[in-house]
Amino acid sequence: MMYSSRRKPVLYFKEDRSSNSKMNRQSTNPLLSRFFTGKCTVFKLFGLCLLLVVGSLLWLQLSCSGDLGHATVEAEARAAHSQHQAALSQPQPCPHDKTASTPGTDNPAWGPHKMALIIPFRERFEELLVFVPFMHDFLNKKRIRHKILVINQVDHYRFNRASLINVGYQESGNDTDYVAMHDVDLLPLNEALDYGFPEEGPFHVASPELHPLYHYKTYVGGILLLTKKHYQMCNGMSNRFWGWGREDDEFFRRLKTAGLQLFRPNGIKTGYKTFRHIHDPAWRKRDQKRIASQKQEQFKVDPTGGLTNLRYTVEARQELTISGAPCTVLSTKLECDLDNTPWCQFS
Numbered sequence: 607m608m609y610s611s612r613r614k615p616v617l618y619f620k621e622d623r624s625s626n627s628k629m630n631r632q633s634t635n636p637l638l639s640r641f642f643t644g645k646c647t648v649f650k651l652f653g654l655c656l657l658l659v660v661g662s663l664l665w666l667q668l669s670c671s672g673d674l675g676h677a678t679v680e681a682e683a684r685a686a687h688s689q690h691q692a693a694l695s696q697p698q699p700c701p702h703d704k705t706a707s708t709p710g711t712d713n714p715a716w717g718p719h720k721m722a723l724i725i726p727f728r729e730r731f732e733e734l735l736v737f738v739p740f741m742h743d744f745l746n747k748k749r750i751r752h753k754i755l756v757i758n759q760v761d762h763y764r765f766n767r768a769s770l771i772n773v774g775y776q777e778s779g780n781d782t783d784y785v786a787m788h789d790v791d792l793l794p795l796n797e798a799l800d801y802g803f804p805e806e807g808p809f810h811v812a813s814p815e816l817h818p819l820y821h822y823k824t825y826v827g828g829i830l831l832l833t834k835k836h837y838q839m840c841n842g843m844s845n846r847f848w849g850w851g852r853e854d855d856e857f858f859r860r861l862k863t864a865g866l867q868l869f870r871p872n873g874i875k876t877g878y879k880t881f882r883h884i885h886d887p888a889w890r891k892r893d894q895k896r897i898a899s900q901k902q903e904q905f906k907v908d909p910t911g912g913l914t915n916l917r918y919t920v921e922a923r924q925e926l927t928i929s930g931a932p933c934t935v936l937s938t939k940l941e942c943d944l945d946n947t948p949w950c951q952f953s
Contacts, residue, residue, distance in 0.1 A: 712751055712781075719803035720751040721831075722782040724774030725790050726767040728759045733790045733884055735928060740793055742931035750801050753782065754933035760921060761939040763950045768843035768853035769940050772916045775837055777936055784833045786811075791885035792828050796876045804831045806869060808861060813870035816880040826861070826868065827854035828881075839864045841912035846903070848942070848950040850892040859907050900949035917941035 712720070723741065727734065738754055745752045755778060757770040771787050778785060784803055792812060799811055812828030814821045820828070832840075840860040847853040861868055874880055922937040942950035 712753075713749075714751075716749040716751050717803075719784060720753070720782045721745075721801065721803075722774065722778035722785045723752050723754045723788055724771055724778070724785055725754065725756045725788055726759075726765075726770035726774070727756050727790055728765050730790055736884060737790050737793065738933050739929040739931040741788075742933075744794060744797070745801060747797065748801060752786075753778075754931070756933055756935045758935055758937050759940060760937045763940055763942050764848040764952060765850065766845065766848050766940055766950070767850075768847050768857070769845045769916060769918070770938065772842040772845065772913055773918050773920075773936065773938050773940075775834070775842060775913070776916070777920065778834075782834070784831060785837060787830045787832075789828050791883060792817075793882040793884065794829070794880070795882055796874055796880045798874060799871060799880070801831065804833060804836075804869070807867040808832045808836055809869045811871065812881060816871065816874060816877065818878045818881055818883045824855060824858045826858045836864070836866055838913070839866065841910075841914060842916070844908035844911050845916055846908050846911060846947050848947060849895060849900070852905075856908060860912075895953070900947075903947075 723745075725734075725737070734756065738756075742752075742754065755774050757774045757777075759765060759770055771785075775785055786801065789812075794811070800809065801811065808826075809831040810826050810829070811831060814823060814825050817825070817828055840857070840863075843853055843860070844856050847856070858868075918941060919939045920936050921939055922935075924935045924937070926933050926935055944950070
């Protein structure tokens with residue numbers, strides 16, 4: 607036998623077998639002696655079976671209690687493991703990183719320039735719910751400081767995209783130094799697209815070579831970046847265009863008149879798959895009606911109108927968060943000069 611090293615060794619002496627046998631014989635129970643000796647009877651068999659049954663029940667009880675205890679221990683161990691895994695899955699506090707992208711936080715470490723992302727808007731909430739978080743994440747990945755301004759037209763006149771962009775420029779605040787005129791239904795899919803500060807001149811992100819729908823050379827709609835200085839040089843956009851279309855073509859002429867060179871993306875290989883266009887014309891039709899003398903007037907250049915004759919009222923300013931992305935919604939009422947642009951009303 608093996609014994610613990612902490613125990614002292616024990617000396618064993620030779621015993622007298624005869625004396626031990628005698629003592630054993632004296633200590634044996636006489637009833638057991640009678641039971642296991644003599645003839646085999648029915649009572650002996652019954653007693654033996656009874657002993658076996660009782661012994662089996664005792665063994666079964668001890669086995670079940672042992673299994674139950676083992677199962678309880680396993681269950682407790684599994685519960686403790688689950689709690690440990692749940693604790694590990696919780697977000698742990700990280701050291702402060704000045705270059706990290708924090709939703710809703712303006713990070714000066716990304717550079718000195720900040721963009722005002724202007725969205726002319728009316729009743730296109732499905733697109734807005736997709737656009738705001740998508741663009742917020744897209745610009746954060748590119749480390750572009752920005753704030754998203756949704757200029758929501760709430761008056762009863764026809765939609766005026768150009769005037770709403772003018773409002774966005776006026777309301778963008780002194781903390782931004784360039785603007786992005788951005789359609790709510792156009793999402794950039796190529797991360798190589800440049801949304802940085804357009805110092806050299808206006809930068810047309812959605813160029814005709816990349817836009818999924820409009821491919822003529824003078825097109826400057828969709829997504830256009832300008833410094834605030836350059837936008838002021840153009841006197842903003844014309845307020846004459848109520849309904850859909852033509853304001854971009856007139857603004858192209860303003861860029862040329864102001865002597866500004868237009869720049870476009872270079873080296874983008876994704877072609878017409880560079881953007882995702884989420885507008886469904888069959889479900890949401892554009893207001894393309896030409897009312898009164900609008901058809902004749904729409905091709906004229908507006909030499910004086912723009913920021914200088916913009917008339918509007920901000921009814922409400924709301925700070926919203928859409929899927930973690932912050933934006934500012936300006937509920938705006940535009941004013942219309944019925945003598946000069948009677949087509950601002952629905953016929």
